[in-house]
Amino acid sequence: MKKKRLNLNVVLVEPNGPLNVGSIARLCSNFDVNELRIVSPKCDIFSLEAKKMALKGYRYIDNCKIFNSIEQAIFDCDLVIATFGRIDLSNDIECESPEDISKWISSFVEINNLGILFGREDRGLSNNELLFAHKILNIKTSQNYPSLNLSHAVSIILYELNKSSKNNDKKDLQVLDLASSKQIYESFKEIEEMLIKTGYLLEHTANSKISKFKKFLLKAKTSSHDINVLRGIVHQINWFLNNSKGK
Amino acid sequence: MKKKRLNLNVVLVEPNGPLNVGSIARLCSNFDVNELRIVSPKCDIFSLEAKKMALKGYRYIDNCKIFNSIEQAIFDCDLVIATFGRIDLSNDIECESPEDISKWISSFVEINNLGILFGREDRGLSNNELLFAHKILNIKTSQNYPSLNLSHAVSIILYELNKSSKNNDKKDLQVLDLASSKQIYESFKEIEEMLIKTGYLLEHTANSKISKFKKFLLKAKTSSHDINVLRGIVHQINWFLNNSKGK
Structure with a gap:
């Protein structure tokens, strides 16, 4: 290649x-x-x-x-x-x-x-x-x-x-398949919304708690596909939370 | 060590x-x-x-x-x-x-x-x-x-x-034994004198000719011992040239 x-x-x-x-x-x-x-x-x-x-x-x-x-x-x-x-x-x-x-x-x-x-x-x-x-x-x-x-x-x-x-020796080159910082950043808007709604996060401490999870995703070599799966789940949970009438 | x-x-x-x-x-x-x-x-x-x-x-x-x-x-x-x-x-x-x-x-x-x-x-x-x-x-x-x-x-x-x-891995360390730039530089004062006297160098072109020899000595990993041997020879030739009466 x-x-x-x-x-x-x-x-x-x-x-x-x-x-x-x-x-x-x-x-x-x-x-x-x-x-x-x-x-x-x-x-x-x-x-x-x-x-x-x-x-x-x-x-x-x-x-x-x-x-x-x-x-x-x-x-x-x-x-x-x-x-x-x-x-x-x-x-x-x-x-x-x-x-x-x-x-x-x-x-x-x-x-x-x-x-x-x-x-x-x-x-x-x-x-x-x-x-x-x-x-x-x-x-x-x-x-x-x-x-x-x-x-x-x-x-x-x-x-x-x-x-x-x-200096690159052409052998052993990998395909870059990491979720971009932008993808991760945007996903977190929805993740945060969900975690606050479900009571896992409190608004005033959300930032420090969620940054640990962000670090994990960055370190875990999360792929674009992985982040999309995650977003799908979160999106669905948020939809459910917004549309279910009970508490 | x-x-x-x-x-x-x-x-x-x-x-x-x-x-x-x-x-x-x-x-x-x-x-x-x-x-x-x-x-x-x-x-x-x-x-x-x-x-x-x-x-x-x-x-x-x-x-x-x-x-x-x-x-x-x-x-x-x-x-x-x-x-x-x-x-x-x-x-x-x-x-x-x-x-x-x-x-x-x-x-x-x-x-x-x-x-x-x-x-x-x-x-x-x-x-x-x-x-x-x-x-x-x-x-x-x-x-x-x-x-x-x-x-x-x-x-x-x-x-x-x-x-x-x-970053040094301690194995394979060598002892530095190169003539210092100063030693080489000083030797060349005598070498130049000898080469001008014997007609190998002309005063006005000495510099460019001699710099090739200097480069060689720097590249050749000349040791302190080597340069001292060389200086001994040159010193003796210069002494001989200065003290011999014939042309």
Whole structure:
């Protein structure tokens, strides 16, 4: 099977440094990224500062797509990876190395659109935002000063993905059949509705309880077919609950 | 044999961007570099711009060692690696990937001081400057826009070296026994003298002819012992030439 070129999309969430955005645009050009996408930028991405850092990569800023939510920014991605750089590495978050994730990605015959989520300069991505990702990666750095500048994290990850994509031995390629983050996210609207209605969840604690189930589905390599079966069940239960007259 | 921690020194040659120098100081801190060394800086490395980018890495600028020549900057390095990012990739220069060089470095039981040379933002290192290095590395980037920002090249290389240093399987470690760049460089002063005296080299073309021989010695994995034998021979010939009275 001939391997298709990977469409890699860099998704920045609320970046606040124009130098960073400019530097990242240059990196997009250095590593032949497909698109730069930005969720609610907190700085002027078209400023002179950004332009100076972007140099020939400025076309990525010119053509940049801006979104109001992560959900919209990854709407067409069949695979989503998030980066985790916060220092309060809670034991609850399972991270893998850029190298391992990169090898895993290159083990698939075809991925149409890959989205790599990068969080804010100061606080990264929230735990809830991390739930948009199939996998989470973390770059090992010094314990004394682990915090990488955003653009340097981007450079390392693009370098690692670029390395693997050139390095693929054609044998043992698998077909990617994971439910997209968007599918999982949408299913959860209905699942939540059902669990609240049936009293499993209380509205004010729904979020933390349901995130465990989301993590499970992301980790369980849930396929598109699996998620559709699940949605069918949930949809039917919700229909029943809405239409049955008794309590 | 217990592996010693690698003393990694980042050597910048004539950097002209304070933002880059600041960013690189932060990276030195992120990856536990030993020292930041700068050869003839072309900007104010203590400026506010540099400080803003360095953040907690500023102590690397505070403690930075400044030199007038590459020779002095690598005086105590037993292994020197140069980075090559120029676009006019002449066929004459043999480059390896950061990954391969990093694995090679981690195959030695002990390296006291490793120096990584990074060239100028606009033109990198000259061919003569590359001759200070035992090996030359190049980061694969887009053919359309290969030129990485200096600090991003540093980030990728420090990441890759850091990865290998943690990753070492203790078996098969070799003892580093290469003549240092400094030893080779110094030997060549005498070799050149001899070859000019004996008419093999003409003064105005000596440099290009001799650089082939330098490349050979660097590539040939010449040991400290080998280079001392060579120096002994050359020294004796020079003595003889200076002291024989006949033509």
